[in-house]
Amino acid sequence: MNKVIVIGLDGFEPKIAEAMMARGELPNLQKVREQGGYARLGTTYSAQTPVAWSTYSTGTNPGGHGIFDFLSRDPKTYLPVMALSRYEQKNAFVLPKVVNMRRGTPFWDLLSARDVPSTILRVPCAYPPDQVKGRMLSGVGVPDLRGGFGTPTFYSTRKDLHADQSEKVIAVRVEGERVATQVIGPRDPKTKSDHKFDIQIQILRAENKIIISSQGQPDKLEVQLGKWSKWLKVRFKVGMMQSVAGIVRFNLRQIEPEFELYASPVNFETEEPLFPISHPKEYAHELAMKIGRYYTAGMAEDHDGLNLNRFDEAAYLDQCHIVMRERRRMMEYELGRFERGYFYCLYDTPDRLAHMFWRFREADHPSNRPHGYNVEFANAIEEHYRECDAIVGEALKAVDDETLFIVLSDHGMNSFRRGLNLNTWLYENGFLALKPGVQPGESGDFFQNVDWDNTKAFALGLGCIFLNLKGREANGILNAEAAEQTREQIVRGLSGLVDAERGAVAVRSVVRREQVYSGPYLEEAPDLLVNFSEGYRVSWDTPLGGVPQGLFADNHKRWGGDHVIDPALVPGVLFMNRKFRADSPNLVDLAPTILNVFGVPKNAEMEGSDLLS
């Protein structure tokens, strides 16, 4: 064999896929299965996109690549930090540099060293891109122009709206069927105000559309009611001498009685991205010239826009289709010229879509109470899986006798009905202290009002508990012996925790980091990991360090599906067109398997083994 083609389907859930295959609804995946095989694929602690794909890339457990969660914490400040990449600035006169926090050696480095070329589209945690022999387009980890994972803007004539979470809300006035407003760009670190780009909107009521005029490209952009516009290239002047380009697209929510327009987060533009998003540097733009402009942000789908009801489910589905089409064109273009080596293309959408549509699988999902249930979407995930299957069919056309063909997901998907306030549990059990006179619910994000001098442990991220360790945390109080005691007490107290209101076990187990991790980055890992049961997760208030009232809360967000639970409950899928060892394959096995196709030996850190042998 001289080719490996890998199609990644993020969050593709085996239980749904297996039921569909049994009904004959995924013919292409079924074909691969019959040629070779299918199995559920063991995922990582924890079962999250960046963690799992980093293990796929490096063939090591997270202790070997250093990505344990989307979020990590700075022990000096107790503040959450983005765990995937870091910006380092040598001095005030140079631009910051992005540093990838995924460490270890990805297997394509070993292929490059042996002259085997790779084409890698959107693998998570490769931002900035790896210097691979071949081509790479970065994926999850690439921010928008404001530096976040997605900062949208909502324009409305309503007076009673205010911004929620990360979005910007702009109150506008319609005068003579015209609206003058701005696209919001990056923050100016000096003045702390936002850079802006002027747009003029003309409303054409009779035709149910608007025209956006600007200095951008195109100079006139049409937006149909309820539809997504094409891309608008905008340019922000960030100084007298410098400007930054970006691309944005719009969704026209309504024209009357109120005017409401949604603008996506401003994505990096491919010709002049703020930071490199491809290798070689020009590759991202070469792709855009071939297939048209495309989403460059790691989180392409605007799940926040739907969560905040700035557009509806139908518009979100439309957007998912746009992202899928873009990605498919990229894949087709590259497979069209693929001759040998390693090819990878990730479709993120199965994950992002299932997060938002899971609630329609369960009429009694708590999220349906505030947002309503719509039976029309009950099979939205299945319908999307059929689209994924068609893409697999398209990729199969590039497969010949010399090709190992792999379809896999990094983890599965489950229901998220109830959230556990982990910090509140730590508070109620004497591990976390609040300042005198402060009660749970009176402490905001970022551990405001936490009394560190009396706190033994705190929770942050998606199920991580950290000890307040002397010599490590700024106000650490636990010595080594007390730390071990505290871990023991938390493991004992929290394992098997029952949600009394529902009469169900919420926490299956709590594990110490050294039970599941090993390697050079073990010291960066959370001290304890919480394994939730199906239907549970950490609450919305937990990841950024909130201590709300009460232990459990119903999940009332549209984001009604999740997978950050006991990894044993959310394996991924693995399809290969060759017979493979199907007894509990794991993500760590992929790197050795792929390397072996090219006769390249795995390195000493890689923990898995060739699934084909």
Add this chain to the structure above:
Amino acid sequence: MNVLVLNFPGAERAALFTDERLENLRRLMDMGCFGALNAAGEWNVLARQENHTLTLMEYFQQADKLCVETTDPVTLREKLSVGDWDYLQYTAASYPAEAWSADDYRRLDRDLGEVLQELSDDTLITILGRDCFVLVSAVNPLSGEYSGGSACDIAPTLVQLAGFPLPSVTEGKSWVEGMELNNAAGLTADEQQILRDRLSGLGYI
């Protein structure tokens, strides 16, 4: 405070300030001030005394500052990487004396990019062309375009920005005379807000 002077006698304002590809230069222009210089006087002369011309470098030497003057790019690179200087004056001799091509300007920007990598935050950077200047420092209260300056104003301005007293008589006039200098720490950004921005839109939180 370190003072770095990069002198490119062949570079001209008309090209230097208009080529959008000169990213490093433009970033510095946005961070500090820049403008045209009248040819009056010499930039490195601080004062003319009866029998003596006091240069900027001599003045810093008298104040016990470690001063280096070079036209050699290798020496410049060495000095920058070791950091054993308080005042470093480099005149680019490896460029054409005049009539620069677009490539020469781009080379300047590339070289500048390498120089910038080696600096500490408290450096006072001065870039001089035949008829123009760029001046960047955390303490510099001037920003944007500064017009009406003369070449001989550079030396007294640098002396004041570096925090030294001026001789009683100077050849040119300091542009920051009587102005309060910026607090160098004023450049740090609001960290918590940036943190929120960075984490926003993650979905899971």
